Amino acid sequence: MAEVATAPTSDQLLVIIDPVARRTDGESVRIAKDVLSAGAAMKVCLPDGPEEFARALRRRGSRRPVVVGDDRALVRAVSLLHRQRELAACALSVVPVGGALSLARSLGVPTDAVAAARAVLDGAERRMDLLVDDSDGVVLGALRIPPVSAVPGQDPGEMAEAGRPWLRTCQSLVRTLVPARPSRPATAPEPGPSRLRVEVDGQTLVDLRQPVEAVSVTPGEKGVASVEVRPVSVGAEASPLLAEGRTVTVSGAHFRYRTDAAVSGPVRTRTWVVREDAWGLTVPAVS
Structure with a gap:
């Protein structure tokens, strides 16, 4: 992950306080506001939802944006700035x-409210790489593709009922006419291996014939991504397949993938490209 530390560019702050942060830890929010207001001129914005969050960020002017919130709020801010093509600046x-x-x-940010707020005031900007996919989504940290299950997170019968409301009505009527049988404990589908093709800079690292347990992609050094594929082991544990490159394409059966604080998919193919030094984050200055 490339980095160049420089001083923050503006003493004028736009402090955007995510609504989830206000609900979950109002005391830390108050502390952060007190520390920031003591060290810089600031405007506070209290958005009620994603649309107001985006509007505040878009209308920041010359103020340096400060997000008070969790990982999802940070990813939301980076995603919005990327889509506005203003992330680099x-x-x-x-x-x-x-x-x-x-x-x-x-990413190097203190999770203590006082220390993090002081880093905003006295820290340095660290430039970092970014993974950008072909749907304009961004990855700040790691991308992971876990093992697949038959129907992740939902029972097949529930999905059928959701798609056909009349089926639920008929089933309810049958239950009133037929004596109830002892219910069997529900069992979640066991995760199974994925069959995916993983290509790094156009070279195939693993193809559909080799089932894999997991795939991970992380921003590496000097504008490349580090890719690790764990094949399914038979007997002795199989060694992971490793590669580095600027472009990573995963394709195959429908798969989900986890990026930072969210799960996306299912998709049949997705390509990620490394953008070197694409964004800057203020972190504590190195003494």
């Missing part, structure tokens, strides 16, 4: 508040 800051903070921590 905008030094973003974050004060992590909420439940999911592992991404912010992995």
Whole structure:
């Protein structure tokens, strides 16, 4: 992950406080506001939802945006700036508040409200690589494709009923006419291996004939991504397949993938490209 530390470009702050942060930890929000207001001129924005969040970020003017929120709020801000094609020129800051903070921590931001707010005021901008997919989605940290299951997270019968409301009505009528039988404990479908083709810079790392347990892609060094594919082992544990490159394409049966704080898909194919030094985040200055 490439980085060049520079001083923040503006002393005028736009502090956008995510509604989830206000609900989950109002005390940390208050502390962050007090520390920031003591060290810089700032405007506070309290959006009620994603649309107001986006509007505030779009109308920031020359103010340096500071997001007070969890990993999802940070990803939302980066995604919006990327879609506005303003990410490269905008030094973003974050004060992590909420439940999911592992991404912010992995990027070098303190998860203590006081320390994070002080880093906003006295820290340095670190330039970092970004993974951008062919649907204009972004990945700040790691991309992972886990094992597949028959119907991830939902029972097949429930899906059928959701698509055919009349079926639910008929089933309800049958239940009133037929004596109930002892119910069997529900069992979730076991995750199974995926059959995917993984290509790195046009070269096939694994094809559809080799079932895999998992795939991970992370921004590496000097504008390349590190790719790891774990084949299904038979007997002795199989060694992971490793590669580095600027473009990663995964294709095959419908698959889901986890990026930062979200799960996306299912899709049949997706390509990610590394954008070197694509965005900047304020982190504590190295003394």
